[in-house]
Amino acid sequence: MNKTITVLPGDGIGLEVVNAATAVLDKTGELYGHQFEYQFADIGGTSIDKNGTPLPQATIDTCLKSDGVLLGAVGGPKWDNLPGSERPEKGLLGIRKALNLFANLRPVTGHKSLTDSSTLRKEVVDNVDLMIVRELTGGLYFGEPQERREVDGEEAAVDTLQYKKSEIERIVRQAFELAKVRRKKLTSVDKANVLESSRLWRETAEEISEDYPEVELDHVLVDNAAMQLIRDPKQFDVIVTENMFGDILSDEASMLTGSLGMLPSASIGSEVPGLYEPVHGSAPDIAGEGKANPLAAIASSAMMLKYSFGMHEEAAAIDRAVSTVLTDGHRTGDIAKEGETILSTDDMLEKVLEAL
Amino acid sequence: MNKTITVLPGDGIGLEVVNAATAVLDKTGELYGHQFEYQFADIGGTSIDKNGTPLPQATIDTCLKSDGVLLGAVGGPKWDNLPGSERPEKGLLGIRKALNLFANLRPVTGHKSLTDSSTLRKEVVDNVDLMIVRELTGGLYFGEPQERREVDGEEAAVDTLQYKKSEIERIVRQAFELAKVRRKKLTSVDKANVLESSRLWRETAEEISEDYPEVELDHVLVDNAAMQLIRDPKQFDVIVTENMFGDILSDEASMLTGSLGMLPSASIGSEVPGLYEPVHGSAPDIAGEGKANPLAAIASSAMMLKYSFGMHEEAAAIDRAVSTVLTDGHRTGDIAKEGETILSTDDMLEKVLEAL
Numbered sequence A, B: 001m002n003k004t005i006t007v008l009p010g011d012g013i014g015l016e017v018v019n020a021a022t023a024v025l026d027k028t029g030e031l032y033g034h035q036f037e038y039q040f041a042d043i044g045g046t047s048i049d050k051n052g053t054p055l056p057q058a059t060i061d062t063c064l065k066s067d068g069v070l071l072g073a074v075g076g077p078k079w080d081n082l083p084g085s086e087r088p089e090k091g092l093l094g095i096r097k098a099l100n101l102f103a104n105l106r107p108v109t110g111h112k113s114l115t116d117s118s119t120l121r122k123e124v125v126d127n128v129d130l131m132i133v134r135e136l137t138g139g140l141y142f143g144e145p146q147e148r149r150e151v152d153g154e155e156a157a158v159d160t161l162q163y164k165k166s167e168i169e170r171i172v173r174q175a176f177e178l179a180k181v182r183r184k185k186l187t188s189v190d191k192a193n194v195l196e197s198s199r200l201w202r203e204t205a206e207e208i209s210e211d212y213p214e215v216e217l218d219h220v221l222v223d224n225a226a227m228q229l230i231r232d233p234k235q236f237d238v239i240v241t242e243n244m245f246g247d248i249l250s251d252e253a254s255m256l257t258g259s260l261g262m263l264p265s266a267s268i269g270s271e272v273p274g275l276y277e278p279v280h281g282s283a284p285d286i287a288g289e290g291k292a293n294p295l296a297a298i299a300s301s302a303m304m305l306k307y308s309f310g311m312h313e314e315a316a317a318i319d320r321a322v323s324t325v326l327t328d329g330h331r332t333g334d335i336a337k338e339g340e341t342i343l344s345t346d347d348m349l350e351k352v353l354e355a356l
């Protein structure tokens, strides 16, 4: 197959890690007879510096004309003091909305050889394998009004948490589809004892569940979910939740296995292209030094093959290569323990290419 | 001193644990020359059954006439299928609002002898000592509109996250006051890169910080805070945040030290009375069997002495007694390991009274 991929390096270590990911994609293409073509475009702080905006229309257009989008990372202290509407993160929120990427998939799995670096006990996190499905284009992030106003004669600020039933339906359906091909367990997280939007969420999840009799659905309150993720993460298979709860819980979950530097994510909509990015940030402190861990970006490109291109075998090959490299004890600085040899981004990439 | 305390046993094990707490208060009164008088009132599911409402006006009136309120727990499966406005939790939300209890204080400390039962590694949670200060009467919990509506011709639901500046000021000030007499570090948690209410929150926290030059203030995004609590909880002293974030983070934090059954909480306003309750739930499965761990309720009564009655020495005596009992290896079922003797609620109470 021939596929066009938009690459958005973004800020900090973004460029280094997407470069490693495209090298892995090229090699995979060679092995399986595919051709990947890349178009680079600007986003985030780098784009603010260059174009005066974190998300130029040209970037959106380029993305829309491609089959998949690979993003590095956005943000950094350099742009932290800009007003809200001009910050790098606006680029991220903007592209989610522009491409209608309503589903954010964050798999959390631990590489056995790394559970030592988790702050949780080995027996609690060994073999954790869960997937958080976060709604990405609704809720508090985009609800209107979002404004300052005067209330009782003083300054106040307001945000709006709104969900339409169809927005809940499509994300819950997505989560059921994923659970169906995994361990068939779906946990819907809400705050139905307090929020009206959560009550609509829960009702809707119940309705959709009738189309998936083979999947077990249960409902957990968000405060309890935050506890259960620490108490016993292995109880979970797929978790589905609204935007803000998903933001909090998926970051919490990413700390469980000691594999933060390895975690990929996918943001997908009903039509192509999906957007794939590592969970880690832009790490401005080590940017440009060749120290970045490229494995999360590489794993993100594997998700692209799987979810956007339907190349399941190819994706599995990349995942296996990443696993092999870790089992063989290769480490970048972020995951090395005292005394272990530290590989550069390029060396680590080399190891993955060899393993492929 | 003479103090009048309203006791709200509530549901499940509530009655058993508040009875233990009042016994400890009586003994403390004897030792230090105070007289505590109790008025019992209804709340929660028990009150629904008896009075048809989770929070009768009589309960509010009784609370308002007392110097402090001790609550057991509310809720249970029996009332789970009632409509939102008639559920036991409404009693809890109602009393917070009626008494204007805007600050929820949740100390998280680990008893050394219990860190074994944490799912986190010993070295990560040993000596954790943090306090979460949660705003309790604003935000998504109480914002209007909260309703179903039609949007784009379909059903939708909306909740409103609103904060007035004065609401932020008073809770942040409260948190600074606490930090001042602790380790002088305050972490304000928000989502200022997305929410307007968080930007007002952050600005206001910065302003108030000018009155507390001796306290170090920093700002952490809520998703990052959820990670940091697991990565390195010892970095925190006092954390202050809005209602919903506080709900999630305080439950997450309560899982850290393996001491959930021991954690107290205080909900206070500008005027008396404050409300004190264990963090654990109503545990309907063991209600009435004399198996409940009374230590969280006992520790909550110690918080009442400290925060509502200014009896610091007395509160410290109770905390010491609880510590001694744990160090001596006494355990109720929830915290016992295999092979350890399991004490009943009454036996555990006896041990605390002896230690006092």
Ligand SMILES: CC(C)[C@H](C(=O)O)[C@@H](O)C(=O)O
Residues within 6 Å of the ligand: A089, A092, A093, A247, B193, B194, B223
């Ligand atoms: C940068 C920020 C706006 C973003 C979010 O909150 O969605 C990030 O935390 C994420 O999870 O992708």
Ligand SMILES: CC(C)[C@H](C(=O)O)[C@@H](O)C(=O)O
Residues within 6 Å of the ligand: A193, A194, A223, B089, B092, B093, B247
């Ligand atoms: C019972 C529920 C409404 C309540 C809340 O969300 O505030 C509880 O979770 C708590 O934290 O006290």
